[in-house]
Amino acid sequence: MTRTYILKIYRGQPGRQYWEEFELELKPHANLISSLMEIQRNPVNRQGEHVPPVAYESGCLEEVCGSCSMLVNGKPRQACTALIEPLLAESNVITVAPFTKFPLVRDLMVDRTSMFDNLKKVSAWVDADSSHDAGFGPKISQETQEKMYHLSQCMTCGCCVEACPQVNSQSPFMGPAVIGQVQLFNLHPVAGMQKAKRIEKMMHKGGVSGCGNAQNCVRVCPKKIPLTDAIAAVGRSATIQAIKELFG
Ligand code: FES
Numbered sequence: 001m002t003r004t005y006i007l008k009i010y011r012g013q014p015g016r017q018y019w020e021e022f023e024l025e026l027k028p029h030a031n032l033i034s035s036l037m038e039i040q041r042n043p044v045n046r047q048g049e050h051v052p053p054v055a056y057e058s059g060c061l062e063e064v065c066g067s068c069s070m071l072v073n074g075k076p077r078q079a080c081t082a083l084i085e086p087l088l089a090e091s092n093v094i095t096v097a098p099f100t101k102f103p104l105v106r107d108l109m110v111d112r113t114s115m116f117d118n119l120k121k122v123s124a125w126v127d128a129d130s131s132h133d134a135g136f137g138p139k140i141s142q143e144t145q146e147k148m149y150h151l152s153q154c155m156t157c158g159c160c161v162e163a164c165p166q167v168n169s170q171s172p173f174m175g176p177a178v179i180g181q182v183q184l185f186n187l188h189p190v191a192g193m194q195k196a197k198r199i200e201k202m203m204h205k206g207g208v209s210g211c212g213n214a215q216n217c218v219r220v221c222p223k224k225i226p227l228t229d230a231i232a233a234v235g236r237s238a239t240i241q242a243i244k245e246l247f248g
Pocket of ligand 1: 057060064065068078079081
């Protein structure tokens with residue numbers, strides 16, 4: 001016998017959001033993106049009404065680009081790796097909603113530009129002059145490489161920002177992801193030459209002192225990035241820099 005389930009989607013535009021339910025057939029190995037694609041092909045809601053297709057974002061379909069991030073049964077995660085069957089373990093209804101910490105575009109689509117703007121603010125890159133061959137850079141120890149590897153897995157998906165209570169409309173806090181990237185580039189021997197500049201940004205409004213130690217970020221990060229360790233390391237660097245500045 002065919003089993004069906006309900007996809008309950010919080011959709012609409014800013015200021016006009018509403019829940020809409022779709023009944024779908026449970027297919028083997030289906031994930032949330034394939035279910036949303038099915039709705040796109042046949043946008044008929046549970047009442048049998050033909051409705052506009054649900055807007056959502058996706059790219060890599062393998063949890064690398066972060067674009068399909070949304071709230072699935074209230075938890076921030078990627079829709080492409082959210083398999084339908086395990087989600088039905090407790091209820092026949094799966095709720096899906098857009099992130100709340102970013103401006104809503106439509107339905108499940110949000111605008112994550114703020115995260116990328118924050119990465120620009122902290123110079124989250126390796127400054128490389130490609131106009132001449134600079135040769136090999138300094139060697140990076142195995143221990144540092146391992147720390148950098150974890151941090152480099154960040155896909156700017158926004159799950160940590162969504163889960164952080166310190167990121168809200170009343171606070172300029174940049175959020176955990178950007179602090180993780182500050183630590184990543186500070187560890188790099190070439191990018192680390194800009195460490196003081198990056199830490200300076202972290203010492204001011206929106207910087208590392210905005211963290212309230214809720215630790216939600218590490219709980220929800222799909223890549224298990226040690227964000228709280230990175231926040232602690234950046235916090236220590238900020239304190240050292242502040243003391244150095246104080247004593248000239
Ligand atoms: S589509 Fe890229 S992470 Fe899901």
